[in-house]
Amino acid sequence: MLKSLFGKKEKKTEETLYSPLTGEVLKLEDVPDPVFSQKLMGEGFAVEPSDGSVVSPINGQVIQVFHTKHAIGLRSETGVEILIHIGLETVSLDGDGFEVHVKEGQKVKVGDLLISAHLSLISEKAESIITPIVMTNSDVIEEVSEMITGSATKGTTKVCTVRVKR
Template sequence: MFKKLFGQKKNDKEVKLVAALTGEIIPIERVEDPVFAQKMAGDGLAIVPTQGEVVAPISGKVTHLFDTHHAIGITTKEGLEILIHIGIDTVKLDGKGFNAYVEVGDEVKQGERLITVDLNLLKESGFAISTPIVITNGEVVAEQKVLATGNVIAGEDEILSILLK
């Protein structure tokens, strides 16, 4: 009741992530890689994409971009660290099928295009296309809530609400 009347405590901060890809939301536990499925890389969810454009799920700074462009990290001004890992074991493609539109150090806005990927190439090469979106520094998270199930549209549908400590 107190929170309803007076809102969150002053130091609480809620941030919302939008879908980084168009596709179907699946629980992180269903990802084909145990590192993600067992939340060793962080908690979150995954999207099985139907389109190959990856957008920023939240505004922030690009803090990691693998040379192979299969994974990207964004850190928000609040210090939340997000990792988007496109497909499973796709590092083995050595960048083939991936194009990055940003570099480490770039400030990005929620919904801005980050990477494009040839999903057909990934599938034809035998790689799972499930794309985990995880919080890699869970120690700053007080509460995490999944906001969407089923199909989502990149840059539009809210997928996660994160309440920071």
């Protein structure tokens, strides 16, 4: 009985990733950028957004906000690190078209607003609005369930389940 009260808490090893954007979920292999399509940064998926609100796909913490506001790094409760890279070749916009709503170290829940992106401006000035979502620390990942593709709603559509190594 005392062990059950004071023993180690069982560490969470599985979680769901939700779409951080409303739009069309694509396979990472279909992203027109070899860094993402060849999975050089890790496993993941992409969204061609129809709305510029980027929300948290997991419960966790903001670990990096890029100074150019085009990307954000999160760490989930299970330790999976996720990069959301809004658009392709958007670093050159130097923050133009992006408004960040969170700061590094802040805890977030699924659906919390992270960044607002001005999609028409970005599509005019950058290569593409397609947004890769990549799990960058694949060494902690044991398995990723098959990812869905097709229409998704930010913060509510489940894209995949990730199981981490114990």
